[in-house]
Amino acid sequence: MRISFNVHGLKQFLAPRPQRYFLRRVAVVAVVAFLWFRLIMVPAWVSGASMEPTYRDGTLLFYLPWLPRLRPPSVGDVVMVRMAGRRVMLLKRIVAMAGDTVEFRGGWLYVNGQRREEPYVEYRYCNWELAEREVQPGHVYVVGDNRGMPMDRHYFGRAARKRIIGYPLW
Amino acid sequence: MQLTRKHLLAAAIVSILAVFFAVRYLAVCEETEVRRRLRQLAGNLSRRQADSGLRLSLKNQRLAALLADPCRFVVPTYEIDVAMRPRQAAAEVFRLHSQISQVSVRFYDVRVDFPEPRRAAVRTTAYVRARNGTERRAGAFADEFELSIDMVLDQRDDWLFARFEQVEVLQR
Numbered sequence: 443m444r445i446s447f448n449v450h451g452l453k454q455f456l457a458p459r460p461q462r463y464f465l466r467r468v469a470v471v472a473v474v475a476f477l478w479f480r481l482i483m484v485p486a487w488v489s490g491a492s493m494e495p496t497y498r499d500g501t502l503l504f505y506l507p508w509l510p511r512l513r514p515p516s517v518g519d520v521v522m523v524r525m526a527g528r529r530v531m532l533l534k535r536i537v538a539m540a541g542d543t544v545e546f547r548g549g550w551l552y553v554n555g556q557r558r559e560e561p562y563v564e565y566r567y568c569n570w571e572l573a574e575r576e577v578q579p580g581h582v583y584v585v586g587d588n589r590g591m592p593m594d595r596h597y598f599g600r601a602a603r604k605r606i607i608g609y610p611l612w
Numbered sequence: 613m614q615l616t617r618k619h620l621l622a623a624a625i626v627s628i629l630a631v632f633f634a635v636r637y638l639a640v641c642e643e644t645e646v647r648r649r650l651r652q653l654a655g656n657l658s659r660r661q662a663d664s665g666l667r668l669s670l671k672n673q674r675l676a677a678l679l680a681d682p683c684r685f686v687v688p689t690y691e692i693d694v695a696m697r698p699r700q701a702a703a704e705v706f707r708l709h710s711q712i713s714q715v716s717v718r719f720y721d722v723r724v725d726f727p728e729p730r731r732a733a734v735r736t737t738a739y740v741r742a743r744n745g746t747e748r749r750a751g752a753f754a755d756e757f758e759l760s761i762d763m764v765l766d767q768r769d770d771w772l773f774a775r776f777e778q779v780e781v782l783q784r
Contacts, residue, residue, distance in 0.1 A: 530758050595755075
């Protein structure tokens with residue numbers, strides 16, 4: 443078997459002579475990629491351990507910013523919560539909707555007085571205690587999956603629904 | 613040389629770009645000044661491991677010079693609402709810097725409004741990373757968190773930070 447290596451072809455592929463159509467194609471690809479990754483499927487890095495083991499620190503994910511307009515958030519959804527803008531967001535899971543009551547007893551989550559089974563929670567070495575409280579209208583209650591970290595260091599609570607700006611793709 | 617439509621188009625694009633960059637980078641408008649103060653604040657709140665005591669002391673003085681007298685700090689999560697003098701607030705930061713070996717503060721999603729003359733309202737997300745000691749040492753820790761903050765700056769001789777308020781994105 444003979445493998446021929448066409449240097450000219452490789453050069454043409456990697457650094458083709460700039461022609462009008464080539465530049466036009468590059469411009470179109472650049473614009474489409476920009477719009478796609480800006481509006482359709484936005485990349486984001488996970489920083490922090492509050493969603494482990496579902497999302498590990500340093501994971502790259504893509505979120506869909508248009509989906510909350512089509513599908514309202516529901517219990518069990520992982521959502522991106524906006525802070526001052528869209529460059530730094532919180533990644534949390536919805537555990538209760540408006541009108542529900544939420545409490546933590548001995549590390550277990552209780553919604554409307556019923557203990558909630560949470561298959562996504564693996565780190566259960568915790569003793570979170572939080573008195574019962576109601577989720578206000580227009581809000582959802584979000585918590586991270588990592589219950590192995592101290593409650594004081596875990597940022598969770600009621601979030602306004604309008605702050606939910608996307609769902610991760612996976 | 614004859615000017616064709618292509619030449620005119622190229623000249624128009626270059627002119628637009630030149631005007632854009634001139635406005636963006638050269639014009640010293642109020643918003644640029646406010647953003648500059650924000651960068652100075654982040655720089656003086658951060659500390660590198662290699663920072664000497666002298667450098668920290670210098671940062672401390674610069675930090676005090678960025679704050680109005682008095683400066684108000686509101687943290688609803690911990691029910692804190694205090695007014696401090698600039699030196700007092702800078703001393704608190706200095707105390708923190710002397711306990712932690714590395715602190716990095718960065719501001720993202722900065723939005724600047726001017727609700728009234730000589731006053732700026734800033735909404736931003738602060739991203740803080742802190743590290744103390746090395747992994748080998750006992751008691752070493754690393755932490756990172758993000759805060760949504762509203763700030764108010766008043767224009768006196770220069771723009772000074774008069775108020776910091778934490779915005780509760782999640783309320784327990």
